[in-house]
Amino acid sequence: MNDIYSPVNEKEVSDFIYECHKDSSPIEIIGNNSKKIGRVIQCSKTLCLENINGIIEYFPEELYIKVKAGTSLEEIENTLDSKNQTFGFEPMDLGFLYEGKSRGGTIGGVVACNLSGPRRFKIGALRDHLLGFKAINGSGEQIKSGGTVVKNVTGYDLSKLVSGSYGTLCALTEVTLKVLPKYEYQETFCIYGLTHNEAINFFSTAMDTSLEISGACFYPADNTGFFRLNDVKQNNSILSLRVEGPKTSVQERIQQLRKIFVASDYSVLDIFQSKAFWNLSKNLELFKNINEIVCKLSLPITNASEFLSKFSNDIKYFIDWAGGLIWLSTKDIETISKMRIFSVKNNGHLTIYKSDDNYRRTEEFLTCGDTNFKILSSKIKKSFDPNLILNPGKMYAGI
Amino acid sequence: MVLHLPEADQKILDNKSLIVKELNRFTCNVLSDNDELRPYETDGLNVYKQKPLAVVLPENTKEVSEILKYCYQHNIKVVPRGAGTGLSGGSLPLKDCVLMSMGKFNKILEKDFKNRCVVTQPGVTNLAITQAVQDQGYYYAPDPSSQLACSIGGNIAENSGGVHSLKYGTTTNNVLGVEIVLIDGTILRIGGKHLDSEGYDLLGVFMGSEGLLGVVTEATVKILKKPEAVRAVLIGFNSIEDAGSCVSDVISKGIVPAGMEIMDKPLIIATENYAKAGYPRDVEALLIVEIDGTASEVEAMIQKVLDIAKMNKASYNKASNSDEERMKFWKGRKAAFSACGVISPDYICMDGSIPRNKLADVLGYINQLSKKYNLRVANCFHAGDGNLHPLIMFDSNDPKELKKAEDFGADILKYCVKVGGVLSGEHGIGVEKRELMCEMFNNNDIQQQLSLKKAFDKKNLLNPGKVYPILHRCAEEGRIHIHKGKTKFPDLPRF
Ligand SMILES: Cc1cc2nc3c(=O)[nH]c(=O)nc-3n(C[C@H](O)[C@H](O)[C@H](O)COP(=O)(O)OP(=O)(O)OC[C@H]3O[C@@H](n4cnc5c(N)ncnc54)[C@H](O)[C@@H]3O)c2cc1C
Ligand SMILES: Cc1cc2nc3c(=O)[nH]c(=O)nc-3n(C[C@H](O)[C@H](O)[C@H](O)COP(=O)(O)OP(=O)(O)OC[C@H]3O[C@@H](n4cnc5c(N)ncnc54)[C@H](O)[C@@H]3O)c2cc1C
Numbered sequence: 001m002n003d004i005y006s007p008v009n010e011k012e013v014s015d016f017i018y019e020c021h022k023d024s025s026p027i028e029i030i031g032n033n034s035k036k037i038g039r040v041i042q043c044s045k046t047l048c049l050e051n052i053n054g055i056i057e058y059f060p061e062e063l064y065i066k067v068k069a070g071t072s073l074e075e076i077e078n079t080l081d082s083k084n085q086t087f088g089f090e091p092m093d094l095g096f097l098y099e100g101k102s103r104g105g106t107i108g109g110v111v112a113c114n115l116s117g118p119r120r121f122k123i124g125a126l127r128d129h130l131l132g133f134k135a136i137n138g139s140g141e142q143i144k145s146g147g148t149v150v151k152n153v154t155g156y157d158l159s160k161l162v163s164g165s166y167g168t169l170c171a172l173t174e175v176t177l178k179v180l181p182k183y184e185y186q187e188t189f190c191i192y193g194l195t196h197n198e199a200i201n202f203f204s205t206a207m208d209t210s211l212e213i214s215g216a217c218f219y220p221a222d223n224t225g226f227f228r229l230n231d232v233k234q235n236n237s238i239l240s241l242r243v244e245g246p247k248t249s250v251q252e253r254i255q256q257l258r259k260i261f262v263a264s265d266y267s268v269l270d271i272f273q274s275k276a277f278w279n280l281s282k283n284l285e286l287f288k289n290i291n292e293i294v295c296k297l298s299l300p301i302t303n304a305s306e307f308l309s310k311f312s313n314d315i316k317y318f319i320d321w322a323g324g325l326i327w328l329s330t331k332d333i334e335t336i337s338k339m340r341i342f343s344v345k346n347n348g349h350l351t352i353y354k355s356d357d358n359y360r361r362t363e364e365f366l367t368c369g370d371t372n373f374k375i376l377s378s379k380i381k382k383s384f385d386p387n388l389i390l391n392p393g394k395m396y397a398g399i
Numbered sequence: 400m401v402l403h404l405p406e407a408d409q410k411i412l413d414n415k416s417l418i419v420k421e422l423n424r425f426t427c428n429v430l431s432d433n434d435e436l437r438p439y440e441t442d443g444l445n446v447y448k449q450k451p452l453a454v455v456l457p458e459n460t461k462e463v464s465e466i467l468k469y470c471y472q473h474n475i476k477v478v479p480r481g482a483g484t485g486l487s488g489g490s491l492p493l494k495d496c497v498l499m500s501m502g503k504f505n506k507i508l509e510k511d512f513k514n515r516c517v518v519t520q521p522g523v524t525n526l527a528i529t530q531a532v533q534d535q536g537y538y539y540a541p542d543p544s545s546q547l548a549c550s551i552g553g554n555i556a557e558n559s560g561g562v563h564s565l566k567y568g569t570t571t572n573n574v575l576g577v578e579i580v581l582i583d584g585t586i587l588r589i590g591g592k593h594l595d596s597e598g599y600d601l602l603g604v605f606m607g608s609e610g611l612l613g614v615v616t617e618a619t620v621k622i623l624k625k626p627e628a629v630r631a632v633l634i635g636f637n638s639i640e641d642a643g644s645c646v647s648d649v650i651s652k653g654i655v656p657a658g659m660e661i662m663d664k665p666l667i668i669a670t671e672n673y674a675k676a677g678y679p680r681d682v683e684a685l686l687i688v689e690i691d692g693t694a695s696e697v698e699a700m701i702q703k704v705l706d707i708a709k710m711n712k713a714s715y716n717k718a719s720n721s722d723e724e725r726m727k728f729w730k731g732r733k734a735a736f737s738a739c740g741v742i743s744p745d746y747i748c749m750d751g752s753i754p755r756n757k758l759a760d761v762l763g764y765i766n767q768l769s770k771k772y773n774l775r776v777a778n779c780f781h782a783g784d785g786n787l788h789p790l791i792m793f794d795s796n797d798p799k800e801l802k803k804a805e806d807f808g809a810d811i812l813k814y815c816v817k818v819g820g821v822l823s824g825e826h827g828i829g830v831e832k833r834e835l836m837c838e839m840f841n842n843n844d845i846q847q848q849l850s851l852k853k854a855f856d857k858k859n860l861l862n863p864g865k866v867y868p869i870l871h872r873c874a875e876e877g878r879i880h881i882h883k884g885k886t887k888f889p890d891l892p893r894f
């Protein structure tokens with residue numbers, strides 16, 4: 001490993017990047033090094049933003065929190081918890097995936113990876129919750145965009161661009177995120193023994209109601225052992241539908257689900273089990289301690305069945321976002337290549353979340369089939385980072 | 400009114416007949432006679448007028464691409480236009496531009512209930528999307544008051560919102576994909592029927608980019624299932640402070656109403672005279688709260704809201720008992736603009752966003768300004784998300800009054816920024832608020848945005864003169880690196 005520079009304020013970050021910009025010397029940006037995500041890159045310098053931390057302002061009644069980018073997710077979540085609030089986008093703790101134990105990393109890393117959990121299909125991705133930010137771009141200049149209010153059409157919405165840019169556009173130093181009051185109550189309705197095709201149809205039935213389902217996932221039978229909860233039946237596939245809100249409303253809606261799915265084998269998880277269930281699912285504990293390539297595939301719902309018919313025997317997987325997302329793992333590089341082809345053909349997006357460094361060094365991390373998109377991406381990268389020094393090659397080779 | 404716009408290129412003006420001839424090669428819909436151009440000389444901000452060099456009305460993506468490519472090669476400016484209802488002058492033509500009207504892109508291409516989306520051309524009106532899917536119990540959530548007329552393309556360009564954005568978000572939260580054409584003719588598809596794309600979020604940055612980054616030729620929008628039950632309540636207060644703090648309390652108690660709007664007394668009276676919605680005339684502020692969800696949830700929430708209102712000294716309340724009654728509650732609010740049009744020859748509508756708890760403060764300041772400028776003002780707010788719409792009334796026959804109204808508006812927006820808000824919540828910057836951008840952004844911020852613009856449009860030909868200041872020196876050209884406080888001319892005014 002090379003030397004790690006850990007500045008303590010924005011000015012130091014700016015000065016450091018400015019010097020590197022002058023020498024065209026590449027920098028790897030890290031938060032607290034929790035996620036081995038993206039392509040492996042060669043940099044002479046590492047910029048660690050962990051020491052730029054602390055909560056700047058938190059106004060629960062205004063529903064936002066402004067923090068320095070190196071603040072740990074844990075600290076922020078504890079603070080929100082104390083006011084009975086939370087992030088609507090349910091950031092995932094990828095520590096289980098990479099190290100087998102909790103390690104949420106810094107909020108800068110979470111934003112840079114656009115990590116959004118099970119509620120995404122109902123309430124939007126992380127990018128929809130980033131109200132504003134401050135950062136240092138690749139020329140060492142401090143820039144800002146957005147603000148603290150939800151409605152804002154004042155210049156380009158750069159918050160969207162930096163969410164999910166994996167530190168390739170700028171080093172974030174401050175982020176303002178929308179927060180929400182916690183739901184008072186939740187329960188989860190589990191249906192057992194479905195095939196993946198049936199599951200996709202059941203999602204459709206559930207989403208075609210006004211029941212405001214806020215979590216909808218499916219695990220095939222051999223992948224459910226890690227849900228050790230009293231009311232989760234083992235050795236069966238599980239389709240789970242989460243309902244959140246005021247208690248009476250939740251119970252009423254669960255009652256309606258009972259009516260709709262009366263012919264199915266089901267159980268209802270109480271608030272405690274429901275919370276535990278979605279935490280295990282969100283943090284990808286299915287893939288804990290396994291040594292395989294783990295990917296995420298975002299697909300139109302109507303293409304999910306075809307995908308699973310083709311590949312389900314070669315992968316370990318679960319479906320999230322009511323059919324819109326498939327998390328999967330495989331040992332076989334060939335299978336990944338075939339899935340990439342399928343994905344490009346069907347307007348999907350396949351992202352490698354975890355793989356060995358050899359794969360990370362030689363293979364693509366994202367799957368982009370569109371040359372024009374890449375050309376424009378390369379221009380955008382240069383508009384923030386003209387000498388291509390920030391995490392060069394992390395997203396795509398050459399960008 | 401003199402408005403600084405980018406200087407017209409005399410060579411282009413001189414070449415008009417040739418350019419028109421060339422444009423006719425790409426599409427059969429080219430307008431160039433003065434009379435034909437007149438309908439396009441202004442948009443919803445009709446204090447500014449300018450006829451373009453020519454108008455094109457392409458019919459498909461190929462035509463859009465060929466026209467743009469031609470203009471790019473010949474350095475001709477292009478201004479995209481939807482329905483022309485924009486309130487910030489975003490589709491105001493330039494003398495030497497080709498105005499590209501998307502009016503012929505008026506078809507809904509696909510209703511896909513399985514993926515819960517609609518694929519549409521950009522010229523389709525906002526309301527037409529809901530109308531196309533409502534028989535199946537679905538609707539398109541963003542609902543600007545102009546929804547009968549404004550186009551989806553314009554909504555995307557302005558990231559438009561409506562009274563229901565509090566719960567369901569603005570355009571950016573409801574569009575899944577677009578097809579766009581860049582100024583050099585490149586056709587790009589971004590997003591689609593799936594939820595998240597990897598790579599830079601071009602879809603997100605395109606929303607609200609005011610027609611500066613590309614022309615939208617197709618959009619895939621999310622549709623939602625209609626809620627089981629909806630009810631609204633009207634709540635009256637004897638002071639705007641009480642109404643404001645009621646809004647803050649509702650939100651911080653974890654209630655997310657579908658809509659939450661405040662109107663002040665002048666607007667209550669104006670809309671009541673105009674639309675006869677049944678509003679109380681003896682209150683200082685009227686709050687409309689709409690709740691949706693399951694039937695019992697709606698009942699429980701309405702009760703909670705009324706309890707909170709009582710604690711905030713509400714003097715009046717009335718809950719809707721039928722859908723007709725609920726629609727009547729909204730009829731007044733949705734007619735706010737027309738109602739002001741009746742009581743004043745002209746008005747301009749401002750659009751700042753502020754932190755919710757500053758509502759009363761900002762409104763007090765607006766009333767002071769109203770006295771100072773001696774101009775009437777009526778206010779409506781998307782109170783739930785702090786988006787203000789002061790309507791400043793004036794008479795454009797008196798040239799001094801327009802200037803006064805504009806100064807009044809600018810003062811309001813500066814104050815919004817001062818209390819932690821922003822210049823525009825949903826109408827965009829356009830030409831109207833361009834010169835105020837420096838209230839919010841410094842030189843570095845603006846230069847970063849201009850660099851991004853260059854990535855999409857190297858020659859700055861697509862909708863130039865909008866959003867970014869042209870009077871301030873720093874935005875002219877080039878980048879000034881201010882490092883460690885050192886710059887060549889530190890005392891020259893910049894951002
Ligand atoms: C013990 C160890 C061994 C390693 N071995 C290797 C190796 O063999 N080969 C190798 O190439 N790398 C190696 N690394 C580096 C590591 O894999 C990368 O640094 C990692 O991919 C970067 O993300 P992160 O782990 O820092 O995650 P996080 O800190 O969570 O960051 C996630 C993503 O967000 C970005 N990010 C974080 N904070 C910010 C911010 N404030 N602003 C903008 N972007 C931000 C990061 O650049 C990254 O893209 C090693 C690291 C450690 C600690
Ligand atoms: C009475 C009234 C009420 C209103 N109420 C609201 C409201 O409640 N909420 C709200 O948000 N707005 C409101 N507006 C403002 C306006 O209706 C919106 O901004 C609307 O989205 C503009 O759409 P349009 O089709 O009329 O676009 P235009 O006015 O034609 O254009 C607006 C901008 O979009 C660009 N543009 C248009 N089409 C395209 C395209 N296909 N590709 C690229 N760029 C394009 C133009 O260049 C321009 O910059 C209201 C306006 C009026 C007159």
